[in-house]
Amino acid sequence: MSLLEVNDVHTYYGNIHALKGISFTVDEGEIVTLIGANGAGKTTTLRTVSGLMKPRNGTVFYADENIHDYEAHKMVSKGIAMVPEGRGVFGKMSVKENLELGAYYRNDAAGIRQDMEYMFSLFPRLGERHSQVAGTMSGGEQQMLVMARAMMSRPKLLLLDEPSMGLAPVLVDSVFDTVKRVSQEGMTILLVEQNAHMALQIADRGYVLQSGEIVLSDSAKNLQNDPIVQKTYLGVD
Amino acid sequence: MTSIAAKNQQGQVQSLWKLISDESQPYHHILRMGFLAGITLLFLGLIGMLEAFNEREVIRDVVTLAQFVLFVPTFAAAYMAAQRIREEQSIGMVLVAATIIGLLSAIPTIVILLINTQVNIRDMFVHVNRDWLEIITFDNRNQLGLGIGLLLGSLGLAGLLGAVLQNLPQKIRRSVIFGLSLMLVIGVMSETVGLIMQEIFTDDFLDNFFKRDTLLLNSAIGLFVFGVALIWVPDKVRRSFVFGLVVAMVALGLRNLLLAIDSLTSIIPTSEEGFLDVFLYFLLPFVAGFAGRLYLEYGSRDSNKAKTDTKATTSTGRPIRVDLIVSIAILLVAPWIVGRALSDVMVTIGIFVLMGIGLNVAVGLAGLLDLGYVTNYAVGAYVLAVMTSTGPLGLFNSQEGVIVNFWMVIPVALLAAMLAGFVFAVPVLKMRGDYLAIATLGFGEIIGRLAVSDALAPIIGGAQGMSFIPKPELLGFTLKDPEQLYYIILVACAITLIVSIRLNNSRTGRQWMAIREDEDVASAMGINVAQAKLLAFTISAATGGVAGAIFAAKVGTVFPNSFSVIVSINVLSLIIVGGMGSNPGIVVGAIVLIGLPELLREFSDFRWLMYGALLIWMMNNRPDGLWPSQVRRRELIGDDSSPPADESPMMASE
Numbered sequence: 001m002s003l004l005e006v007n008d009v010h011t012y013y014g015n016i017h018a019l020k021g022i023s024f025t026v027d028e029g030e031i032v033t034l035i036g037a038n039g040a041g042k043t044t045t046l047r048t049v050s051g052l053m054k055p056r057n058g059t060v061f062y063a064d065e066n067i068h069d070y071e072a073h074k075m076v077s078k079g080i081a082m083v084p085e086g087r088g089v090f091g092k093m094s095v096k097e098n099l100e101l102g103a104y105y106r107n108d109a110a111g112i113r114q115d116m117e118y119m120f121s122l123f124p125r126l127g128e129r130h131s132q133v134a135g136t137m138s139g140g141e142q143q144m145l146v147m148a149r150a151m152m153s154r155p156k157l158l159l160l161d162e163p164s165m166g167l168a169p170v171l172v173d174s175v176f177d178t179v180k181r182v183s184q185e186g187m188t189i190l191l192v193e194q195n196a197h198m199a200l201q202i203a204d205r206g207y208v209l210q211s212g213e214i215v216l217s218d219s220a221k222n223l224q225n226d227p228i229v230q231k232t233y234l235g236v237d
Numbered sequence: 238m239t240s241i242a243a244k245n246q247q248g249q250v251q252s253l254w255k256l257i258s259d260e261s262q263p264y265h266h267i268l269r270m271g272f273l274a275g276i277t278l279l280f281l282g283l284i285g286m287l288e289a290f291n292e293r294e295v296i297r298d299v300v301t302l303a304q305f306v307l308f309v310p311t312f313a314a315a316y317m318a319a320q321r322i323r324e325e326q327s328i329g330m331v332l333v334a335a336t337i338i339g340l341l342s343a344i345p346t347i348v349i350l351l352i353n354t355q356v357n358i359r360d361m362f363v364h365v366n367r368d369w370l371e372i373i374t375f376d377n378r379n380q381l382g383l384g385i386g387l388l389l390g391s392l393g394l395a396g397l398l399g400a401v402l403q404n405l406p407q408k409i410r411r412s413v414i415f416g417l418s419l420m421l422v423i424g425v426m427s428e429t430v431g432l433i434m435q436e437i438f439t440d441d442f443l444d445n446f447f448k449r450d451t452l453l454l455n456s457a458i459g460l461f462v463f464g465v466a467l468i469w470v471p472d473k474v475r476r477s478f479v480f481g482l483v484v485a486m487v488a489l490g491l492r493n494l495l496l497a498i499d500s501l502t503s504i505i506p507t508s509e510e511g512f513l514d515v516f517l518y519f520l521l522p523f524v525a526g527f528a529g530r531l532y533l534e535y536g537s538r539d540s541n542k543a544k545t546d547t548k549a550t551t552s553t554g555r556p557i558r559v560d561l562i563v564s565i566a567i568l569l570v571a572p573w574i575v576g577r578a579l580s581d582v583m584v585t586i587g588i589f590v591l592m593g594i595g596l597n598v599a600v601g602l603a604g605l606l607d608l609g610y611v612t613n614y615a616v617g618a619y620v621l622a623v624m625t626s627t628g629p630l631g632l633f634n635s636q637e638g639v640i641v642n643f644w645m646v647i648p649v650a651l652l653a654a655m656l657a658g659f660v661f662a663v664p665v666l667k668m669r670g671d672y673l674a675i676a677t678l679g680f681g682e683i684i685g686r687l688a689v690s691d692a693l694a695p696i697i698g699g700a701q702g703m704s705f706i707p708k709p710e711l712l713g714f715t716l717k718d719p720e721q722l723y724y725i726i727l728v729a730c731a732i733t734l735i736v737s738i739r740l741n742n743s744r745t746g747r748q749w750m751a752i753r754e755d756e757d758v759a760s761a762m763g764i765n766v767a768q769a770k771l772l773a774f775t776i777s778a779a780t781g782g783v784a785g786a787i788f789a790a791k792v793g794t795v796f797p798n799s800f801s802v803i804v805s806i807n808v809l810s811l812i813i814v815g816g817m818g819s820n821p822g823i824v825v826g827a828i829v830l831i832g833l834p835e836l837l838r839e840f841s842d843f844r845w846l847m848y849g850a851l852l853i854w855m856m857n858n859r860p861d862g863l864w865p866s867q868v869r870r871r872e873l874i875g876d877d878s879s880p881p882a883d884e885s886p887m888m889a890s891e
Contacts, residue, residue, distance in 0.1 A: 071765070072757075073764055073766065077763060084755075084761060088755050090755065104744075104747075104764055
């Protein structure tokens with residue numbers, strides 16, 4: 001049974017038809033990636049799943065519940081956590097305050113403390129800098145912080161929007177290592193990424209988006225070897 | 238041939254221009270500062286500011302405020318220029334440069350002066366008149382040559398003095414500046430100071446220092462010397478001295494308070510001649526406070542020495558606790574020290590502090606730029622008016638009897654304002670930033686129109702407004718004067734301040750801060766953005782309603798023109814000037830933006846000019862406000878205090 005099932009979703013920006021009937025599934029424990037060029041509709045898809053945008057048509061099922069008209073803030077309590085594009089740390093707050101906000105909807109102080117310790121063990125760098133103002137940290141550290149913050153809500157499904165954006169090449173590797181590790185902890189991950197090469201390396205399955213439509217879907221391995229994908233997204237001649 | 242000459246000339250002009258415009262050249266700076274100071278000086282004259290300032294004397298028969306202000310631009314320009322070029326230039330050069338700045342600053346004014354002898358420019362600039370001429374020629378209007386010479390000489394001297402002051406050792410500089418400011422402030426405010434002193438000192442005695450509410454030369458010099466000395470004595474002595482003064486003020490305030498209550502007048506001893514008063518209510522408390530504090534300060538140093546290692550918190554804690562007690566005491570008796578006129582100003586400041594704290598919830602905490610805050614103020618005022626007025630429009634009360642009193646209406650006004658805040662928030666929930674600001678601006682206007690409209694006139698009086706609002710009563714006393722109304726506003730401010738601080742550190746407060754930083758991310762954290770915004774607008778509105786009700790009770794009448802957009806702008810400005818999101822900042826901002834203009838009423842023509850100049854200066858030089866909040870401060874200096882981390886691999890184990 002799929003954890004997330006998106007059926008024929010149409011989303012609009014005003015009159016602009018951004019998603020033209022998108023369907024895909026994410027199974028429990030998987031890393032599924034959406035790849036595609038700029039403006040293909042990857043971020044729109046994530047915003048639709050996370051409730052920041054409402055689809056005009058179609059359904060979004062999460063754990064057998066139709067969630068497509070839920071408000072974004074309700075998704076968190078359902079177990080869906082989103083790491084938005086461009087990182088989105090609360091720049092004027094400390095690392096610790098950021099993490100506390102990640103656990104905003106929870107009420108178990110002891111559990112939150114425990115999870116925070118766990119995050120600090122997963123990302124020791126954050127532990128060292130727990131009282132630093134988030135906005136003054138490096139891009140890589142901010143990316144760690146937003147991922148840790150998302151996990152503070154104890155989600156079942158993690159939506160990652162372009163985690164490698166704007167990072168130095170060395171850091172891109174470590175971001176994907178992190179994603180992989182988080183997945184090994186049992187998290188289901190939907191990853192939107194322009195860096196198709198890296199995304200397909202860690203993902204189980206992938207979907208290729210083009211102008212608001214899914215044009216290709218296969219296992220990550222097959223997509224890596226697909227001539228069209230190679231030519232268009234991986235830059236292999 | 239001609240073309241070569243022209244080219245040559247062009248080249249010369251160009252190189253001269255280069256000399257002036259090249260920022261690395263000191264000439265550039267000198268010319269610019271001199272020109273700026275000169276234009277400022279001319280401007281102050283042409284708009285009539287010097288003329289208005291000439292009315293107020295700083296030192297009797299010696300210096301008027303205008304003569305003081307005359308030198309300020311030049312002095313400041315020379316001071317700043319000296320600060321900038323002292324690194325590269327010898328001291329002699331700096332002094333020469335400053336003098337040149339002083340001379341340059343006289344030129345625009347002199348030019349206009351000379352033109353005025355040929356052409357009558359008074360048709361264009363009404364303030365080019367006799368008063369202006371006398372100020373800038375130092376009363377030598379008829380001997381223009383001498384006047385111009387004096388102006389050049391004195392401005393040159395002012396420039397020189399500015400540079401000299403800049404080059405003095407820091408402590409001397411500080412003490413001179415403090416002494417001058419003390420003299421200036423007491424001089425300008427001498428009427429108020431005189432009023433306070435009149436309570437216990439006899440007129441004959443005060444005549445030695447003030448004449449017709451203006452400082453005499455000897456007391457001005459005394460103040461200057463005293464100010465300089467105050468910087469030079471050890472910190473502990475200075476603190477003790479100030480403490481003694483404050484204690485004396487508290488004693489004086491207590492005395493006046495008891496005298497004001499008829500039944501208690503007989504309890505306290507007073508004398509006709511005033512000697513007993515001076516001793517009992519000024520000298521004795523002052524000496525006691527001064528000596529007691531000295532003992533505390535030096536005693537604590539001894540105990541510090543005794544236990545060298547432990548940073549003795551008790552010994553430093555005691556003066557702080559004493560400070561707190563005395564601060565509360567002075568807040569409690571303040572209106573009885575400063576008298577009626579200043580109490581009135583304090584009540585007005587308090588009303589704006591109340592609104593500032595409220596608006597700060599929306600703007601400072603939740604980042605919702607609300608330009609329609611006057612709405613809540615108006616709702617509070619009109620609710621009180623309608624419910625308590627004994628006039629024809631009063632809903633419950635009439636001349637015959639009062640059923641509903643001030644205290645019953647305060648909660649109603651609060652709830653009504655909250656309801657208004659809630660209702661107006663609903664349509665703007667989806668808006669952000671600039672769009673929100675414009676929409677809320679619209680609401681403020683709507684309320685203003687409604688207040689004057691004929692449709693509502695049968696209920697709230699339309700353009701006629703409402704009157705016959707009774708004063709609040711408490712335990713049989715009618716709180717009719719500003720001195721008494723002060724306590725209502727003090728209590729209201731204290732309560733809202735506590736609520737605001739609690740909110741600031743609460744889960745709700747954190748939720749607002751998250752929304753302020755990024756609405757999308759906040760909702761991704763599970764925060765219900767719409768609900769949080771509604772809550773922010775509603776809570777923010779509450780204090781506006783209370784402020785409006787107190788305002789209506791204070792004035793006794795409510796007119797629609799009291800509720801213009803300028804109220805919203807004032808409240809927003811005081812938050813920004815004080816320091817966005819900072820509670821102490823709101824108080825400081827209200828004192829500066831609301832209190833000072835009230836004190837300097839006679840310059841009210843220039844009130845908005847000074848207001849605007851202050852805002853521009855603030856945003857350029859102190860964008861974080863006069864008293865920034867911790868979060869803001871962290872944000873603005875964060876880069877220095879914690880260097881950005883180097884890019885390094887993310888995971889601990891790889």
